[in-house]
Amino acid sequence: MNAPIIDPLQGDFPEVIEEYLEHGLMKCIAFNRRGTLLAAGCSDGSCVIWDFETRGIAKELKDRDCSAAITSVCWSKYGHRILVSAADKSLTLWDVVSGQKVTRIVLQQTPLQARLHPGSSMPSVCLACPLSSAPVIVDFSTGDTTALPVTVPDMGNGVAPPSRNKFPDGAPYTLTAACFNKNGDLVYLGNSKGEILIIDHKNVKVLAMVPISSGAVVKNIVFSRNGQHLLTNSSDRIIRIYENILPLKDGLGALHDLNKTIKEEDTLENLKAVGSKCLVLFREFQDSITKTHWKAPCFSGDGEWVISASASKGEHKIYIWDRAGHLVKILEGPKEQLIDLAWHPVHPIIVSVSLTGLVYIWAKDYTENWSAFAPDFKELEENEEYVEREDEFDLVPETEKVKESDINEDDEVDIVTVEKDPFSDSDMSQDELCFLPATPCPDDPQQQDKCVGSSSKLIDSNHSGSPLSEENGQNGQNGQAAHNASSPLEEDMAGGNQLKRKRKLSEKGLELQAEKVRKPMKLLKSTGRLSKTKNKSVVDQDSGNGLYADDGSDDY
Structure with missing residues (x-):
């Protein structure tokens, strides 16, 4: 890297694998807004919700009509709904508390990513990015789909811009990535021509355009949690951070005002002029030595860090930068390809998904500070012989009066009000869903193997291979889930169905x-x-x- 590596002790970011989760073959993950629940989409079409505090399974959502692999999961604003997109071209909206399916819509193309409207507590509108067609706005209440423009429709001379790729029937085809802004009134879309389009999705109109210097295909586009920065990942192997100048609450109104002040005609130059007042390039991140392709980039919960995974096969590497552009840490996991990545909204925790279906939890390697328990406690690096004073244990009457405390003991202590965490949004609601009752492991011995190892601690966090890689080498090549981890229960059942272990008599x-x-x-x-x-x-x-x-x- 051309950027210097700063002291890693200066930042509060993950360092080691603390634990891993196992349940089938998980493909994608997403946290709720508070980070108390983790949703994971599996290859069998099910969606598992983990209680992230206890590392236990709280609920499993399974649709009988869907048996294809899940491509993305998304929480609603207050966590009452989950949107699941699958490889069978379906979008399914779930009610989290009841576990019932709200609605299901089948698109014409496979949605690689789907996002619910972030401005509504019970959204009925989502943004889907299909595999080989333009992003669409889906209305679950009516079932209607509206395709968004992927290029500037008119450059002022009545000639439409040429498309890079075309289907045999002549329909335009451009690789696109899209996301809502924080309020959900605008859609930011990155196309294969290296352009960022700002679209009014209700009127299906391009209001601004920001060109990328290299003109490379935009593979990922995502906003930070506070909505102040936009991240793009392009095929030129550069991650770019843009500063959002538009107001967070009424970005659409501000954008209309900019169009009126510049010109009313939607020419290419006017759209670029408006775009320059919406996004400003802030930083660029790249590996100038190895020229690594990036996958699943995102921001940290507070927006101070930027992370991305290496797209190389057989590597589980996570790169962490600060917003100043310095590479601060490279996390190296087992020799398994990384397919999805997420940062905890509140705590310095990273969750990654490997090709074998395991979910790894990266946390900070904390060291015990015993001096924090007592102000006069002194830590010793090695044993020292202590020589007591002659009058150390003599009874000496108190010569100084104890200072009176300024705290009024008669005041009532508030134990009900929940303090706001530093990374949370300002619009906290009492109706927000933060926890679900966890499902205990069944008593049936034939079902216990499904619960064993789901939240097991890693014995050696620095081990180069997966905890299950040696037992499941052949299964990993076929893309199957690894279920052959050795556990005390399975060792007891190796000889048959006996559940009691042979013990030496006293x-x-x-x-x-x-x-x-x-x-x-x-x-x-x-x-x-x-x-x-x-x-x-x-x-x-x-x-x-x-x-x-x-x-x-x-x-x-």
Whole structure:
């Protein structure tokens, strides 16, 4: 990297893999607004909701009509709805509390990404980016879909701009990525011509255009949590950060005012002039040495850090930059390709998804500070011999009066009001869904293997391979989920369906076992039904019971 690596102790960002989650073959993830719940889309068409505080599964959403892999998941503003897009061209809206399907719409193309309207608590409108067509606005209440323009419709001379790729039937085809702004009144769209279009999605009209210097294809576009910065990832292997100049609440109105002050005609030059007053290039991030392609870039919860994953196969590397442009950390995980990435909205935690379907949780490596427990506590790097003073333990009467506290003990303590976390949005609602009742593991032994290992601690966070890579090498090549992790329960069941582990008897247990053997042998000797056998098993002909002589003697 051409940017210097600063001291990693200066930043509060993740450093090591703290733990991993396992449930089927997970493909994509998304946090709710407070980071208390984590939704993960699986390859079998189900959506699993994890309680991120307990690392347990709170709910599983499964549609019988959908068995294809999930391509994206998105939470509503207050967490009551989840939008799931799948490879079978479907969009499914779920009610989180009841676990019921609200509605399902099938598009003409496979949606690679779908985002709910961020300005509504119970949204019925979403933005979908299909695989090989223009982004569409989907209205779940009516079922209507509206395609958004992917290029500037008119350059002032009545000639439409040429498209880079075309289908055999002549329909334009451009790779596009799109997202809502913070308020949801505008759509920011990046196309294959290296342009950022700002669109009024209600009137389906391009209001501004910001050209990218290299003209490369825009693969990802995403806003920061506070809406003040926009991130783009282009095919020229450069991540660009733009500063959003438009107001957060009424960006559409401000954009209309800019169009009136410049000119009313929607020419290309006027759209560029308006775009220059909407977005300003702030920073560029790239690896000038290895020329790495980037995947799943995003901001941290407070917007102070920018992260992205390496798109190279067989690598699980996460790059972290500060907003000044310095590379501060490279996180190296197991030798598995990374397919999705998310930063916790509140805490310095990163969650990544590998190709094998495991979800890794990266956290900061905290060191214990014992001096924080007492102000006069002194930490020693090595043992020192302590010599007490002669009068150290003498009883000395108090010579100084205890200072009176300024705290009024009669004041009532408020234990109900929840303090606002520093990274949260200002429009906090009491109706926001933050937690769900976690589903306990079933008592049925045949179902217990589904819960074992779902939130297991990693023994060695610096291990170069996956915790399950050695057992599941062949399954990982086929894109299957790895379920062969060794656990205490599976080791007990290796010999069959036995659930009890063989334990070594204590001395008292050995004595009781020997006493049980002596009694029937004495009885057989008194009745004459015991035959002498040396170093062989003694069999009672009537009962068929086998007894063993351990000492090799003839006396029983």
